[in-house]
Amino acid sequence: DGGITQSPKYLFRKEGQNVTLSCEQNLNHDAMYWYRQDPGQGLRLIYYSQIVNDFQKGDIAEGYSVSREKKESFPLTVTSAQKNPTAFYLCASSKPGQGNTEAFFGQGTRLTVV
Amino acid sequence: AQSVSQHNHHVILSEAASLELGCNYSYGGTVNLFWYVQYPGQHLQLLLKYFSGDPLVKGIKGFEAEFIKSKFSFNLRKPSVQWSDTAEYFCAVYLNRDDKIIFGKGTRLHILP
Numbered sequence: 001d002g003g004i005t006q007s008p009k010y011l012f013r014k015e016g017q018n019v020t021l022s023c024e025q026n027l028n029h030d031a032m033y034w035y036r037q038d039p040g041q042g043l044r045l046i047y048y049s050q051i052v053n054d055f056q057k058g059d060i061a062e063g064y065s066v067s068r069e070k071k072e073s074f075p076l077t078v079t080s081a082q083k084n085p086t087a088f089y090l091c092a093s094s095k096p097g098q099g100n101t102e103a104f105f106g107q108g109t110r111l112t113v114v
Numbered sequence: 115a116q117s118v119s120q121h122n123h124h125v126i127l128s129e130a131a132s133l134e135l136g137c138n139y140s141y142g143g144t145v146n147l148f149w150y151v152q153y154p155g156q157h158l159q160l161l162l163k164y165f166s167g168d169p170l171v172k173g174i175k176g177f178e179a180e181f182i183k184s185k186f187s188f189n190l191r192k193p194s195v196q197w198s199d200t201a202e203y204f205c206a207v208y209l210n211r212d213d214k215i216i217f218g219k220g221t222r223l224h225i226l227p
Contacts, residue, residue, distance in 0.1 A: 045215075103206070105159075
């Protein structure tokens with residue numbers, strides 16, 4: 001089945017540690033996105049990438065980093081510089097073009113930093 | 115600044131009531147517009163979308179939305195809600211010039227049986 005796979009579903013880390021969230025898609029989509037979902041805040045854009053080896057900061061990029069070495073993969077690293085990392089993280093992909101800009105979402109990763 | 119505003123954060127209705135959820139965006143370029151729904155414990159799923167043509171679009175489960183370009187609005191409607199419509203609803207906008215999708219803060223809808 002085509003889709004977006006985020007792993008793991010739940011992740012626990014100690015404060016001060018970097019952690020990397022995985023996102024893989026087999027939809028042959030060019031664009032990939034990372035959002036953070038907090039209660040009452042909706043989805044806030046962290047980083048996005050329209051093409052391999054290129055990505056742009058979203059609205060809340062501080063404390064996060066990404067890479068896009070392959071079309072299928074867009075991992076997100078939550079660094080120790082992120083002041084409030086506990087959240088639900090959603091990865092999405094889309095194939096920009098006429099009529100194709102809708103985003104398809106993974107199941108999300110809930111990160112808890114203790 | 116680019117933004118999406120959803121006017122209602124929490125809406126409570128009785129079954130069979132009519133629903134309208136407001137969404138406005140701030141952006142000067144071409145857009146594509148979406149409503150997503152997130153049922154409790156489930157993924158985000160697309161409810162409906164507007165790309166071009168008829169500004170009144172119909173989606174799944176009896177939902178519809180109207181794009182009013184002059185008002186930068188894309189309000190979601192349903193004539194008669196059901197208890198199963200209890201969910202969180204997100205308005206989203208694809209910004210064509212910037213090539214990215216941004217979301218509103220969501221509206222939590224609670225339908226009383």
